[in-house]
Amino acid sequence: MDDVELRVQLERVHADCFGWAMSCCGRDRDDAEEVLQTVYLSVLDGRAHYEGRSSFRTWIFGVIRRTAASERRKAWLRGLMVERNGGRGTGEVEIVAADPFVAPDAGVEHESRRDGLHHALAQLSARQCEVLQLVFYHETTVEEAAGVMRVSVGSARTPYARGKARLAELLGDRKEL
Amino acid sequence: MRVSIPASRLPLPASRDESEIRQRFAQLREADRDSAPSFAQMSARARMHRGLGATMRVRPLVIGAAAAVVIVAVWLGSARIFSFHPVTPTVAAITAWRAPTDALLRTPGSEVLGAMPALSASVLDKMIQTPTNRGT
Numbered sequence: 001m002d003d004v005e006l007r008v009q010l011e012r013v014h015a016d017c018f019g020w021a022m023s024c025c026g027r028d029r030d031d032a033e034e035v036l037q038t039v040y041l042s043v044l045d046g047r048a049h050y051e052g053r054s055s056f057r058t059w060i061f062g063v064i065r066r067t068a069a070s071e072r073r074k075a076w077l078r079g080l081m082v083e084r085n086g087g088r089g090t091g092e093v094e095i096v097a098a099d100p101f102v103a104p105d106a107g108v109e110h111e112s113r114r115d116g117l118h119h120a121l122a123q124l125s126a127r128q129c130e131v132l133q134l135v136f137y138h139e140t141t142v143e144e145a146a147g148v149m150r151v152s153v154g155s156a157r158t159p160y161a162r163g164k165a166r167l168a169e170l171l172g173d174r175k176e177l
Numbered sequence: 178m179r180v181s182i183p184a185s186r187l188p189l190p191a192s193r194d195e196s197e198i199r200q201r202f203a204q205l206r207e208a209d210r211d212s213a214p215s216f217a218q219m220s221a222r223a224r225m226h227r228g229l230g231a232t233m234r235v236r237p238l239v240i241g242a243a244a245a246v247v248i249v250a251v252w253l254g255s256a257r258i259f260s261f262h263p264v265t266p267t268v269a270a271i272t273a274w275r276a277p278t279d280a281l282l283r284t285p286g287s288e289v290l291g292a293m294p295a296l297s298a299s300v301l302d303k304m305i306q307t308p309t310n311r312g313t
Contacts, residue, residue, distance in 0.1 A: 011216045018213040019206060033214060040223040117201045136202035168194030171201065 001050055006043060009056045016138055020061050023133045024068035027118060035068045042067070054147050058140070061148040065130075120170035128163025131156050 001009070010017075017036060025031035039060070042048040048063045050056060121129050127149070134145035146156035 007220070010220070014216040014219070015210050015213050019209045022209055029212075033219070036219055037223050037226065040220055041226055044220070044223060117205060132198075133202075136198055137206055164195070164198065167198055171197060172194070 001052075003044070006050075010040065010043065010060070013057050013060060016057060017060060017064060019137060020133070021064050021068065023130070023137070024065055025071075031068075031071065035064060035071055038071070039063050039067050055144070057138075058144050058147050061134070061138075062150065065148060116171060120167055123170060124163050124166055125159065127151075127156075128159040128166070131160045132163045132167060135160060 017039070018032065021032035021036045021039075022029065025035055039048070043050075043060070043063070050059050053059075121132070124132070130149055131142070131145050134140045134148060135142060140148070142156050142160050143153050145160070146153045149156060
């Protein structure tokens with residue numbers, strides 16, 4: 001696959017890739033963009049090479065997943081270093097400002113429903129969360145999801161069934177509240 | 178004729194719960210699509226980082242090479258120091274050393290006992306000065 005074709009393929013799956021990167025980064029937008037940028041860079045540089053053994057989307061999702069895991073490990077190590085130097089810190093407290101580009105009353109109901117889903121997903125195991133995201137959000141089959149997650153189909157099917165049941169239960173509970 | 182379809186490909190029974198889950202994920206997908214940065218933006222950023230990345234990849238090589246040079250220099254320096262360690266002066270000092278009590282071992286007539294006498298000579302020849310000895 002040449003550079004031009006690679007770009008065309010990337011552009012076609014870009015929105016999906018962003019959604020998957022968001023999921024792999026715990027819905028942190030900055031981290032997701034950072035991961036996606038690293039992935040694009042490694043694909044365009046030829047460090048991540050598509051060999052056509054699966055669909056392009058399955059392959060790029062696998063690359064995103066591995067990159068996100070690697071970034072998480074790095075962040076964990078950085079956190080460990082900061083913790084170690086914590087006693088010598090300046091004692092500054094980080095203040096996170098609200099996003100000024102989001103109108104406070106924009107789609108309140110939709111946001112509340114999305115928050116409900118995020119809250120419910122946060123209570124599932126990482127594997128359940130991943131497989132449900134792939135199947136329901138990206139509309140892949142369980143087999144494709146297993147390919148992205150690099151596990152056997154059986155190892156993806158069990159968390160899929162249990163996760164779906166648990167998610168339905170959690171969303172039902174939240175609706176009743 | 179029956180065609181077997183893998184279980185995972187079969188359409189799932191669309192229960193009320195499942196349609197609710199699908200609907201929620203669809204809303205999330207739409208929201209993400211609306212807020213996603215454009216591909217052009219992302220690839221431009223990636224291109225920008227490509228140049229920076231090349232520098233960052235070269236940097237460890239430079240650091241590694243510098244470290245190797247320093248290690249070799251230190252090793253050579255220490256080897257030279259050890260090779261010029263004053264071994265010879267110590268040996269010389271040891272061989273030149275004489276015990277202060279050596280003088281006590283020098284007894285009268287020791288030179289007579291230390292030399293090999295000639296068959297036709299007497300040991301007394303060296304002690305007694307005769308006209309022949311004096312070379313007259």
